[in-house]
Amino acid sequence: MVLLPMLRTKIKQLLRAEAPCSQVLIKGWVKTRRDSKGFSFIELNDGSCLPNIQVIVDQTLDNYPQIAKITTGSALSIQGRLIESKGQEQKWEIQATAVDIIQLAPENYPLQKKRHSDEFLRTIAHLRPRTNKYGAAFRIRAALSWAVHHFFQERGFLYVHTPILTGSDCEGAGELFQVTTLDLASLCASSTQGVDYTKDFFGKMANLTVSGQLSAEMLALALGDVYTFGPTFRAENSNTSRHAAEFWMVEPEMAFCDLTDNMALAESFLKYLVEYALAHCAEDLALFSRFVDKQLPFTLEKIRSAEFIKISYQEAIEILIGSGMAFEFPVAFGNDLQSEHERYLTEQYFQKPVIIYNYPQNSKPFYMRLNDDGQTVAAMDMLVPGIGEIIGGSQREERLEILTARMDQAGLPREKYEWYLDSRRYGSVPHSGFGLGFERLIMLITGISNIRDVIPFPRTPKNIEF
Ligand code: 4AD
Ligand code: MG
Numbered sequence: 001m002v003l004l005p006m007l008r009t010k011i012k013q014l015l016r017a018e019a020p021c022s023q024v025l026i027k028g029w030v031k032t033r034r035d036s037k038g039f040s041f042i043e044l045n046d047g048s049c050l051p052n053i054q055v056i057v058d059q060t061l062d063n064y065p066q067i068a069k070i071t072t073g074s075a076l077s078i079q080g081r082l083i084e085s086k087g088q089e090q091k092w093e094i095q096a097t098a099v100d101i102i103q104l105a106p107e108n109y110p111l112q113k114k115r116h117s118d119e120f121l122r123t124i125a126h127l128r129p130r131t132n133k134y135g136a137a138f139r140i141r142a143a144l145s146w147a148v149h150h151f152f153q154e155r156g157f158l159y160v161h162t163p164i165l166t167g168s169d170c171e172g173a174g175e176l177f178q179v180t181t182l183d184l185a186s187l188c189a190s191s192t193q194g195v196d197y198t199k200d201f202f203g204k205m206a207n208l209t210v211s212g213q214l215s216a217e218m219l220a221l222a223l224g225d226v227y228t229f230g231p232t233f234r235a236e237n238s239n240t241s242r243h244a245a246e247f248w249m250v251e252p253e254m255a256f257c258d259l260t261d262n263m264a265l266a267e268s269f270l271k272y273l274v275e276y277a278l279a280h281c282a283e284d285l286a287l288f289s290r291f292v293d294k295q296l297p298f299t300l301e302k303i304r305s306a307e308f309i310k311i312s313y314q315e316a317i318e319i320l321i322g323s324g325m326a327f328e329f330p331v332a333f334g335n336d337l338q339s340e341h342e343r344y345l346t347e348q349y350f351q352k353p354v355i356i357y358n359y360p361q362n363s364k365p366f367y368m369r370l371n372d373d374g375q376t377v378a379a380m381d382m383l384v385p386g387i388g389e390i391i392g393g394s395q396r397e398e399r400l401e402i403l404t405a406r407m408d409q410a411g412l413p414r415e416k417y418e419w420y421l422d423s424r425r426y427g428s429v430p431h432s433g434f435g436l437g438f439e440r441l442i443m444l445i446t447g448i449s450n451i452r453d454v455i456p457f458p459r460t461p462k463n464i465e466f
Contacts, residue, residue, distance in 0.1 A: 006079070012048035014082055017092055021082040026053065026094065027102070029130065030074045032113055040067055042099075044076065047129075050136055050283050054085065054093040066101060072112055073105030073130075118453055125457055126466050133291065136284035137454055140277060141442050147276040148229055148250050148438075151269055157225040157252060162212030164231065167204060168417065170214050172365045172410055175234045176207035177245075208233035211435060212251050214367070214420055217396060220253035220431055221423050227252040229438075237461055241450040242339075242387065244439060246459040253433035259369075259378040259395040262432035263355050266382055266391050267308045269436065270353065274303045277445045285446070293447025299385060300445065302352055309354040313337075313376065316356050319349060336363045337381075339388050346383040353384045366410045368394040369430075370402050380434070387444050393434020400424040 006025045014024065028046030035041075038059045043052040055078055057067050070076070077100040085093040111130055121128040128134040149159065169176055181201040197204050212228040219226045232249045252265065277285060278300060289296040311319075313333075320331040320341050329338040337356070346354045357380040358371060368377035382391035397403040403424055407414060414421075442454040452458040457466045 008077075010048040011044065011046045011051075011053045014053055014094075015049065015051060015090075015092060017082055020084060023079065023097075024082050024094065025077065025079050026055075027077045028075070030070055030072055030076060030105075032072060033070050035068060040064075040070075042070065042076070042078075042096075044078065044094075045135075047135060049139075050132060050287060051090070054087070054090055055080065055096050055099075056093060057096045057099055061096065061099060063099065063101075067099050069104070070101065071105050071107060071109065073109035075102035075105075076100065077102055118450065122452055122458070129456065132287060134453070136287045137442065137446055137448060138456060140281045140284050140446060141438075141454065143281050144273055144277060144438075144441065144445065145229070147273055147280075148227075150276070151272050152225075152227045152252060155225070157227050158219075158223050160216060160219045160223070160226045160228055162209070162215035162219075162228045162230065162251075164209050165202075165206055166209045166215075167202070167206055168214060168420075169207070170209070170211040170365070170367075172412065173210070173234075173236075175210060175236045177233050177235050179206045179208060210234050211249065213253065213433060213435065216251055216253040216433065217367075217420075217431065218423055220255045220433070221427070221429070224256075225252070225254045239461055240339075241452075242440060242443075244451050244455060244458055244460055247451075247455070248438035250436045250438060251433060253431065255429055255431045257395075257432040258430055259357060259380060259432060262393055262395060262434060263310060263357065263380050266355070266380070266393060266434050266436075267353075270382065270384075270390070270441075271304055273441060274300050274445065278304065281445075288446045288448070293449075296447040299447070303384070303444075306352045308382070309350045309352060311354065311356055312358045313356055313360065314358070316341075316345060319345065323349065334360050334362065342381075342383045342388040343385075346388070347385045351385065353382060355380050355382045361406075364394070366406045366412060367396050367403070369397045370406065378432075382434075384444055386447070386449070387440050389437075390440045390444060391434050391436045393432065395430065395432040398424060398428045398430050400428065 008025045008027045011026060028044040031043040031045050031052050033040060033042045040057040042055040042057060044055055045052045061067060078094060078096050079098040080094040080096040082092055083095050085091060110124055111127060129138055165179060187195060209232055211232055212230060216226055216228050229250045231246055233246050235245060236243055317331060317333050325344060327340050331341060358376040359379040360375060361370060361377045364377050364379045368379050370377055378395035380393050381389050384390050439451050439454045443451060448454050452460060
């Protein structure tokens with residue numbers, strides 16, 4: 001007979017048990033340990049959920065002298081009985097029958113039981129997932145990634161993979177990270193005549209993508225409704241709490257879809273994600289409501305239940321002018337809305353999510369559909385309290401002549417985009433899409449105010465540790 005090794009049970013599962021169990025195996029890391037009258041009490045966590053499980057170790061265990069030296073951060077494998085706890089704090093606990101020390105953590109383990117500042121934890125981003133707060137944030141991030149797929153799959157969207165290495169600049173903002181295999185040091189030393197890209201890996205200039213949109217459009221114009229969800233990169237030198245150089249974007253793209261349908265989908269999508277978090281991440285969310293943002297339950301409930309405000313850019317400008325607020329950046333038709341304007345609208349004036357549509361064409365990329373007024377394009381931005389812009393999207397220009405004219409205006413080299421223009425030559429149809437910044441979503445849902453704290457290893461100007 002072959003004896004199968006006992007499998008470990010996740011602590012999350014044990015804490016939800018409906019009956020005691022005579023033998024379980026758990027593995028995890030020690031949060032705390034204390035001694036009391038012939039027993040050692042260990043709080044063990046394995047990352048599967050926020051709460052620890054309490055393990056009671058009797059001094060009669062053979063290796064009790066070693067157990068009594070177990071420190072915070074040590075890794076253990078424990079066999080025992082799952083029994084009902086007599087304590088008030090928890091329903092279940094483990095009565096250990098064997099405690100194997102996988103590795104003892106030294107006394108200088110940086111995450112001793114006390115509150116650490118976010119700034120300090122950023123300097124040990126490789127260890128911070130072990131704290132309650134960051135563990136909770138990354139579990140919520142995982143749950144919401146799944147929810148993204150769920151939302152689109154339920155609606156018949158196909159998940160497509162768009163390239164990360166590209167030769168184009170979707171947003172036309174020139175915020176590209178260049179990718180090269182050329183030896184930059186020797187280029188600098190030897191040449192004053194510019195770079196010969198025919199010698200580079202792709203034989204031409206290449207960069208990391210700022211958005212999967214242009215490729216997603218090609219797939220939507222063959223497959224109908226598609227979405228991508230992947231990393232995007234921007235060499236924006238903005239050192240703010242809402243910009244990262246590497247961030248994840250969810251980008252649906254829909255054929256036969258206009259701006260109104262696009263805005264409706266964006267609203268349902270955000271509501272779905274908030275509802276999903278409320279329904280599936282309650283325990284982790286409670287930590288954020290308690291320690292990070294006391295208003296969080298109200299914010300999330302409002303997003304879940306409110307009808308989002310939809311106003312044109314023109315109306316937004318009128319509200320801002322009428323507000324009497326002393327903004328740093330002047331408000332006038334044609335000027336870009338700045339973060340202070342966006343936040344005034346969503347946080348003070350409406351106090352709920354706002355979608356602004358029909359922006360002046362000069363402030364938006366070449367691919368957005370020109371409206372009949374000849375001035376504005378069918379763009380939309382969704383703004384939410386605490387964050388500002390969380391979604392940006394548009395109906396795309398499907399008319400070849402207008403699109404090429406806008407490209408010329410924007411100074412884009414036509415030959416680089418012939419492939420894109422083909423979609424407007426062969427069965428062009430109205431289509432739309434948007435991009436949701438996934439880190440900004442996690443900020444909204446957890447109340448975490450800095451983008452550096454919602455992605456495990458943040459990349460920002462002058463910072464590429466780990
Ligand atoms: O508004 P953006 O630039 O739109 C696009 O890239 C479109 N091509 C998307 C599309 O229509 N398929 O970016 C979309 C969203 C923003 O609303 C914001 O949430 C997020 O991406 N975002 C950033 N998030 C973190 N750091 C940055 N540097 C970001 N830049 C944009
Ligand atoms: Mg935008």
